[in-house]
Amino acid sequence: MSLMPPRILLVEDERAQRELLTYNLEAEGFEVVSAENGEDAMMTIAEVMPDLVILDWMMPRMSGIEVCRQLKARSDTRDIPVIMLSARSEEVDAVRGLDTGADDYVIKPYSLRELMARVRTQLRRTRPAAAGMVLTFGDITLDPERHRASRSDLDLKLGPTEFRLLLTLMEKPGRVFSRAQLLDLVWGPAIFVDARTVDVHIARLRKALAQHGGPDPIRTVRGTGYALG
Missing domain, CATH: 1.10.10.10 (Winged helix-like DNA-binding domain superfamily/Winged helix DNA-binding domain)
Incomplete structure (x- = not known):
């Protein structure tokens, strides 16, 4: 039986961006589940526990900041790495995202290669076997x-x-x-x-x-x- 690939929850309200990221993550060998808003993300996590969450800041109905805050407040999800994506480039915004509990903060537009590298860095901490350790x-x-x-x-x-x-x-x-x-x-x-x-x-x-x-x-x-x- 082969090693289960790391499961990534991608939360992004822009369909084109969601499809692009899903394609690239799956090409890297990850299993991807996606949600288009924060409320759907929380329902998805209740059904399928991910190894990592990629989370857009600006979303309707529930912001990425609020999703991150809720995840980090729960004992069963607080250890899941969260990578926050945001068009907000001001330092104060990055600090706010990290203070909420995000493990990394990536400013849009970003390099797909850089994002994949950051995903692997976070997964080495929580899924060491998937990294061959x-x-x-x-x-x-x-x-x-x-x-x-x-x-x-x-x-x-x-x-x-x-x-x-x-x-x-x-x-x-x-x-x-x-x-x-x-x-x-x-x-x-x-x-x-x-x-x-x-x-x-x-x-x-x-x-x-x-x-x-x-x-x-x-x-x-x-x-x-x-x-x-």
Whole structure:
């Protein structure tokens, strides 16, 4: 099973700009979901959690500033990187955008190459595996490019789904994932399987992680889901 591409939510009210950015982001290998205003963006996030948000400042019904403020105020979305796009070039506007919680501020018109570079910079922080970085948690190491996992320097035998589960948990250690979130991230939003399937594969992953001994690193959060550590 291949690594799920990073999912980007693009919030832009100008259709031509939205289509241009979607085309270029998908050409870079990203999954793109889009919204044409702030209210639609918030509804989209409630259904499909993105890895990064590209957010236009000036939009009808709800401004990009207000969307960013709401995202950064919520515990489940505050860590999602937000790149703000704006025609406002004054320093005071950039400071206001960043003070609201935006992780980056890009002034229109901008270079597509520069924007893509900034997207990758933000994703290296929140989706390190997608950038090919080796992940570690305690004595567990996972190399997404070589598709290898080890514990205490001893190789682990993992099925493709268990590998994806471990990768997802290791990218955000300590974060509690619901079964629905794991289904979305590991199996994909277009695959329909029972939520109990997650429990079966978590049990398999736990067994695989115990091949060479050591404590169980996966925590069950009753009524919610699972976390690493």
